[in-house]
Amino acid sequence: MLNYEITPSPLAHQWHITLSFTRESAQTLEFSLPNWVPGSYLIRDFSRYITALSSTCNDAPAELVQLDKNTWQAAAQAGEWRIDYTIYAFDLSVRGSFLNTERGFFDGACLFLKVKGSEQQPHRLRLSGLPAHWRTATAMPQTAPDVFQTASYAEFIDHPFELGRIEFLDFTAVGIPHRIALSGYYPAFDRARLTADIKKICETELAMFLPAPAPFAEYLFMLHVGDDLYGGLEHTASTALLADRHSLPSENMQEADDAYTQLLGLFSHEYFHAWNVKSIKPAAFAPYDLDRENYTEQLWAFEGITSYYDDLFLARSRTISPEAYLKLLAQTLTRVQRGKGRLKQTLAQSSLTAWNKFYKQDENSPNAIVSYYQKGALAALCLDLLIRQKSNGRHSLDTVMQQHYRDWLATRRGIPEQQWQVRCQAITGLDLNDFFQTALYSTRDLPLAETLATAGVRLTWHALPRSHNGGLTNDETAVQPATDLGARFKQNPNHALLTHVFNGGSAENAGLSPQDKIIAVNGYACTDLAAQFGRLKNGERAQIHFFRSGVLLNTVITAQTAEADTALLEITGRDLLERWLFGE
Known part of the structure; x- marks a missing residue:
């Protein structure tokens, strides 16, 4: 038995x-x-937060030798060992640890030392010295007040903790207890609405895998809300979520607004991970090697497919309308189409290089990489509709995921590289080689318009202002083709700071670079660059004054027509759409 005792020093x-x-x-x-x-999937070097470390054996000091940045060794000696260490905790994220006078949070991976050779022994945790009014939220099995225990180290670090002022919202889905642990400061909101919507989403996801048992006996959502927060990290029986406090549903809300819809999608996404990546997983993750990168080409299948289902489950559970779902889909289509990186990096490459490209993005990333989340979701959409079409409705992506999960229950083994595609074809009895070659190993565009047409949805691309993120076909189709700056920027009161410059766009062709501060357009103060540039017609030139590294420079920019990269969707067959979304 390995015993851990943790005591907070909030100040x-x-x-x-x-x-x-x-x-x-x-x-x-x-x-x-x-x-x-x-x-x-990023090396985070959690050991850098250790500020003190010492050990004793049989009450006598035991010398420690540091072997590398995160590994220590002590001389061979039998007896009672004790290792004391202190970790600095001020990472307001779902993957680290945080502690102040109001709240504590930790993910075990960043806090608990692993003893080599003892990974399969029971691990016990005792919380001590907590403020009297603090409450505890975790899915780790509890054996006594403030005492928790798991059968192994891998389990031990798979149960994050939320500590502090917590409100609990409980519900049951398909007979399984679920709990939302809500922390932070938040305005009045509709608790019944939130609980009912999350319950419907959970029941819909659970129903997809029935009669196979869920990978958990109970489930905990830990939701911390604050100012402009967003994020989530999956665990087998719980998830840690961050969201803006204003994303909670107001008491008089009718249709879900954009912020609440995004929150529901976050719940849906992390919950589905209990099946897809915490259960079904790449062989490279079975088991995880947390000392170094674990490379796989399959993140498109585990994050991309999850990103496809997260919004789909919102529609399937009827927490949002089909039209609201298509609006979300159009936004994803637009984001992927606007990224030049889709023409340079394949989905397989995006997955493999997550460690040093996707998780280490810079000002050139939109020109160089594609997201295995977003393009992966679109590949999953195409695959789902293609399977439905080729099998005459007998199979779908649901069929594939259900069999993958049954296989995992039977073997507890990960899926080797490139075997996901092989198994998919075996499960459905379909030849999908050409699709997988295009979707995963080439930079050719996905057959989105063709596959969406089989679901009663027409996709068209339009040259609309960059502020338009995509949506449903309506009067906006009459908007004249817009000009496009070819850059992202942050508007400040007296200048616009360029953050990303896109290949081949107006800004790049004018010699502008990321971090340039545009202060004037045609001699007028740059107080609203989007509006000032938007008034230019295609081919019209404008004088730009800007600061670069503290030096005032100027250039002439020629307005270029926006590319037809904004997705608009139109429902052409309601029955086909509902058959796809609801199985009706």
Whole structure:
């Protein structure tokens, strides 16, 4: 048994941790802290937050030798070991640890040392010294007040904790207890609406895999709300979520607004991960090696397919309308189409290089990479509709996911590289090689218009202002083709700061670069660059004054017509659409 005791020091934002265990034989002791957390594919070097570390054996000091950035070793000695260490905690995210006088949160991967050779022993955690009014939310099995235990280290770090002022909202879905642990400061909102909508989403996702058992006996959503927050990280029986406080449903809300819809999608996405990546997973993750990168070409299948289903389940559960779903889909289509990186990086490459490209984006990323989340979702959409069409409705992507999950229940093994596609074809009995070659291993555009047409939806592309993010066909189709700056920027009161410059656009052709501060357009102060540039006609030239590295420069920019990269969708067959969304 490995025993961990954690004590908070909120004023200093520090966790004090004691790890104790008995070593019966005189073997070299080696222990380490993970370098990354499952579900977030970036080396985060959690050991950098350790501010103190010491050890004793049989109450006598034991010297530690650091082998590398996250690994330590002690001389071979049997007896009662104790390791004391302190971790600085001020990371307001779902993948780290945070502590102040109002709240505590931690993901075990960034806090708990792993003892080499003892990973399969029981691990026990005791919380001590918590403020009297704090409450605790976690899915880790509890054995006594403030005492929790798992059967292994992998389980131990798969249960994050939320501590502090917490409101609990409970419901049951398909006979399984669910709980929302809500923390932070938030205005009055419709608790019944939130609980009912999340319940419908959970029941819809659970129903997809029935009669196979769920991968959890109960489930916990830990939702912390604050100012301009967003994020989520999946775990087998819980998820940690961050959201803006104003995304909670107001008490008089009718149709879900954009902020609430985004919140529902976050719940839906992380919940589906309990099946897709926490259960079904790449062989490269079975087991995770948290000391180094774990490479796979399959993130498109585990994040992309999850991103396809997250919004689809909102429609399937009828928490949003079919029209609202198509609006979300049009926005995803537009985001992917506007990225030049889709012409340079394949989905397989995007998955493999997540560690050093997707999670380390810079000002050139829109020109160089494609998102395995967003384009992966569109590939999943095409695959779903293609399977439905080729099988005359006998199969769908649901069929494939159900069989993948049954296979995982039977073997508990990950899927080897390129075998997801092989298994998909075996499950459906269809030849999908050409589709997979195009979707995963080429930069050719996906057959989106053709496949959506089979679901009663017409896709057309329009040259609309960049402020238009895509949507349903309506009067906006009459808008004249807009000009496009070819850049992203942050508008400030007296200048516009360029953040990204797109290949081949007006800004790049004028010699503008990221971090340029545009202060004037045709001699007038740059107080609204979008409006000022938007008034230019195609081919019209404008004088631009800007600061670069503190030096005033100027250039002439020629307005170019926006590309036809804004997606508008139109329902052409309501019966086909509802058959796709609802199985009707």
